[in-house]
Amino acid sequence: MTTLNRRAFLKAMGISGVAVTQATALQEVLAHAVSQGGFVPTSATERDPITHVINRLTFGPTDHLIRNVQEIGVSAFIEAQLNPENIDDSEFDATYGEVFPLLNEPSSELMITEFEMRQQENNRNGVAQNLMRQLIGNWIYRSLASERQLHEIMAQFWANHFSIHTDSIPDIFLRLDDERNVTRANPFGKFRDILYASAKSPAMLTYLDNATSRKEAPNENYARELMELHTLGVNGGYTEDDVKAVARAFTGWSVTRLRFGANRANENTEEPGQFYFNPEMHDTEEKVVLGHVIPAGGGIKDGEMVLDILASHPSTAQFISTKLVRRFVSDDPPATLVERTAQTYLATDGDIRSMLWTIFTSDEFWNATPKFKQPFEFIISSLRAMNYAPSRFESFARWLQPILINMGHIPFGRPSPDGYPDVGAYWMSNLLTRWNVAIDIAHGMVNGAQSSFRTLLEANNVGSDAPSILNFVGQLLYGRPLNTIEMDTINAYLSAEGTTTETLQDMIALMLAAPAFQYR
Structure with missing residues (x-):
C-alpha cells in the first residue's frame, strides 16, 4: 500500500486545502481496500x-438505539415505530422544545408581523428568514434526536411526495401550515386524508397556481400534478380531457392574502394565507373525470369528489405503493411486493400504517439489497x-445548511x-463533499454541536488501543466486526502515519x- 505522509499535507495546506487533500489521500486508501473486498456493504x-x-426505519444507528432494539426485539421495535404516539419523546421536547419558537406561532400572525416590520424605515429584517431556518432546523434536530424516527422519515416522505419549492417570503409562512396540517399531522393515517389536507393547503394552491384559477380560464398546473405526481402516476390512465375537467373542478379553491397598504384598518380583515372557497370563481357546469360524472352546481364538493375518485383508484394504490417500497426496500421496487402493498391499500382505504406493516414483514424487505443514502x-x-x-x-445551521445546499439536498429546496x-x-x-463531511x-x-464519543467508549468499556476503538466503531456503523482486510488497511495506515x-x-x-456506511 502507498505510504501516506499526512503531516506533509497538514503543513503545506490551509484548512480548506487540507480537507480536499486529506479526502483524496484517504480515498486512495479506501479504494485499495474496497478492491480487495473491504469496507463494502454487508449482503442480505x-x-x-x-x-x-x-x-x-431510522436515520441510522446509535449505541442507545441498538441497545433498545436488542432489548425489545425487532418486531416490537417495528410495532413501536408504527405507533409513535406511544413513544416517550419527552427528552427531545425538554432539550429542544424551545429552540424553534416560531413554529408554535399562527402563520397569519407571523405574516402580519413581517409586513409591519417591513413598513418601518430601513427595516427589511423580518421574521421570514428566521422561520425558514427554524423549519429546516426542526427537520434536522428531529432526524438527529427524536425517538420517533419513523414518524420523522414519513413526515419527510410526504413533504417530498407533495413537494413545494419554498423560496419567497409568502411561501415560507404558508409552508409552516403545510408542515403542521399536511405532512406531520398524521403520516401513518389514510392517504385520502393526507391528500385532502394537501389539496386545501395554501402553500400547494399557491405553488401550483390554483389560488388564482377561475372559471373563465382554469389553470391546469395543479390538476396535472395532482394526477401525475400525487395520485395516479404518469401512466395512471388519465387523459388531457381529465386534466381539463379536474382543473375546472378546482376553480375557486383559493387563498386569502394580506392586502398590503398604508392603513391596515382599510385592508382585508380576513386572516392572511388561509384556504377558502370562492364560489364566484368556480365553474358550476357538469364535469366528467375518469368516467365519473360530477353533477353541475356542486360547488366545493366538485373538487372533493375528484379527490375521492383519485384516492380510491387502483392506479393510486400502485403509485403510492411503488414509492413506499422504493423508499424502504429498493431503488428497483420488487413487483410482487408492490402488488401486495397495493392490495393492502385497496383493502384498508389507503391506510399507510397497514401498508408499511405489509412492507416491513415481507421477505423482500428482509432480503433487500443495500440502498445508497441520500445526502441528508x-x-x-x-x-x-x-x-x-x-x-x-x-452556529450548527451555518455549518450544515450550506453543505446541504452544495449537495443539492436542502429541505424544501427542490x-x-x-x-x-x-x-x-x-x-x-459530489462524493468529495461526503468525504469532507466525514472528516469534519x-x-x-x-460548529455548534459536540460529540460525546469518548463518553460512549467509556460507557461500553472500550479499551484505549486502536484496534479496540476501531472495532467498536465498525460494530456501531456496520453491525459487524471489522474483517481482516479492513484491519490490515487500518494497521498499515497507522503504521505509516x-x-x-x-x-x-x-x-x-x-x-x-x-x-x-454510504449504503443502508
Missing part, C-alpha cells in the same frame, strides 16, 4: 436483522453514530414539483465515507 444473507431494521441521510446518520448533539442552533429522486444513481456525484465529523469540526488521536480520527472518517 450476512447482515444482522437489528442493523437492517435500524438502517431502514448520510450526514444525519454520521452525526448520530458519532453521538453528536447540537448546542448552538445558529425547484420542480416532483420531489427529490429516491434512487441512488441520482446522488452518486470524525475530527470534531462541527503513527497512532495518534488524529490518525484514529482519519480512520473513523474513512469508515464513515466507506461504501459500507
